[in-house]
Amino acid sequence: MNKKLAFIGAGAAAEAIIAGILRAKIVASEQIIVTNRQNEDRLKELAKRYDVKYTTDASEAIQFADIILLAMKPYDLHDAIDSWKKEVRDEQMIISILAGVETAQIADLIERPVPVIRAMPNTSASIGFAATALSSGKYAGKEHLELAGALFQTVGITSVVPEKDMHTITALSGSGPAFIYYMVEAMEKAAIELGLDNQLARKFVIQTVLGAGHMLQITKEEPERLREQITSPQGTTEAGIKVLENHHFQRVVSECIKQAKERSEQLGRK
Ligand SMILES: NC(=O)C1=CN([C@@H]2O[C@H](COP(=O)(O)OP(=O)(O)OC[C@H]3O[C@@H](n4cnc5c(N)ncnc54)[C@H](OP(=O)(O)O)[C@@H]3O)[C@@H](O)[C@H]2O)C=CC1
Numbered sequence: 001m002n003k004k005l006a007f008i009g010a011g012a013a014a015e016a017i018i019a020g021i022l023r024a025k026i027v028a029s030e031q032i033i034v035t036n037r038q039n040e041d042r043l044k045e046l047a048k049r050y051d052v053k054y055t056t057d058a059s060e061a062i063q064f065a066d067i068i069l070l071a072m073k074p075y076d077l078h079d080a081i082d083s084w085k086k087e088v089r090d091e092q093m094i095i096s097i098l099a100g101v102e103t104a105q106i107a108d109l110i111e112r113p114v115p116v117i118r119a120m121p122n123t124s125a126s127i128g129f130a131a132t133a134l135s136s137g138k139y140a141g142k143e144h145l146e147l148a149g150a151l152f153q154t155v156g157i158t159s160v161v162p163e164k165d166m167h168t169i170t171a172l173s174g175s176g177p178a179f180i181y182y183m184v185e186a187m188e189k190a191a192i193e194l195g196l197d198n199q200l201a202r203k204f205v206i207q208t209v210l211g212a213g214h215m216l217q218i219t220k221e222e223p224e225r226l227r228e229q230i231t232s233p234q235g236t237t238e239a240g241i242k243v244l245e246n247h248h249f250q251r252v253v254s255e256c257i258k259q260a261k262e263r264s265e266q267l268g269r270k
């Protein structure tokens with residue numbers, strides 16, 4: 001891709017995308033510049049790790065870029081944009097990965113009809129396994145959506161969704177990996193408490209999650225059906241599932257996703 005990218009915000013999400021797109025070789029490291037608010041050590045770290053350019057001057061990053069990728073926390077957006085909004089050029093586009101923030105809010109803050117694509121990836125982008133949802137802002141054309149799609153397709157799967165669904169996507173697949181890791185932490189801890197060797201517990205829980213994911217993808221069976229295949233009458237799985245049911249596991253998970261969605265809505269309103 002013959003485009004230069006400026007990452008405004010240099011945290012975990014920016015790094016996952018940088019790692020993923022460099023790994024996929026869709027852009028070269030010299031086509032990427034990173035900047036943040038104040039942590040120059042972090043910029044140096046990314047420059048060293050990925051050979052990308054860095055600057056402490058946001059204007060320099062804006063001047064460099066064809067695509068401005070917003071990757072700061074939602075509540076830092078206003079301050080971040082204020083310092084460089086007048087420098088945005090007509091031919092540039094913005095991709096925002098901020099939870100909750102609408103494309104219209106970004107165009108309003110920049111005070112001009114700038115093409116904005118909202119994207120919600122996840123940290124699995126770093127290894128090419130992200131699920132990224134994309135929505136077009138009012139001033140974005142087909143070409144902007146295609147460009148953002150081409151970028152994120154290199155780091156996993158993509159789907160275009162109505163912007164109203166972005167809050168749910170953020171809960172499901174933006175935050176989702178953390179919910180899976182939380183489950184993994186709990187399973188691993190239990191196995192270790194029961195006397196299993198740490199490394200063995202880790203190795204087996206990883207393969208179990210991987211295997212379950214591949215089973216869902218390859219067999220295309222309903223998760224319920226796959227679960228039933230494992231659950232022998234009066235067997236071990238049934239004994240475990242009963243505990244999950246007694247503790248309202250499905251209700252808890254449902255509440256978790258709904259709270260995360262609601263938080264996304266709140267972040268957008270701030
Ligand atoms: N983490 C994830 O899994 C995902 C995150 N997102 C979204 O990505 C965004 C970033 O998240 P994450 O990477 O986790 O956050 P981090 O806290 O890791 O990184 C935030 C970055 O933004 C920078 N920043 C803060 N203020 C400004 C500013 N005024 N100008 C330029 N840069 C600034 C910070 O710089 P400094 O350190 O100098 O303050 C830091 O580099 C969020 O909006 C989040 O919703 C989306 C999908 C997944």
Ligand SMILES: O=C(O)[C@@H]1CCC=N1
Pocket residue numbers: 099170174175
């Ligand atoms: O926790 C957050 O707010 C961000 C958005 C999606 C994943 N992390």
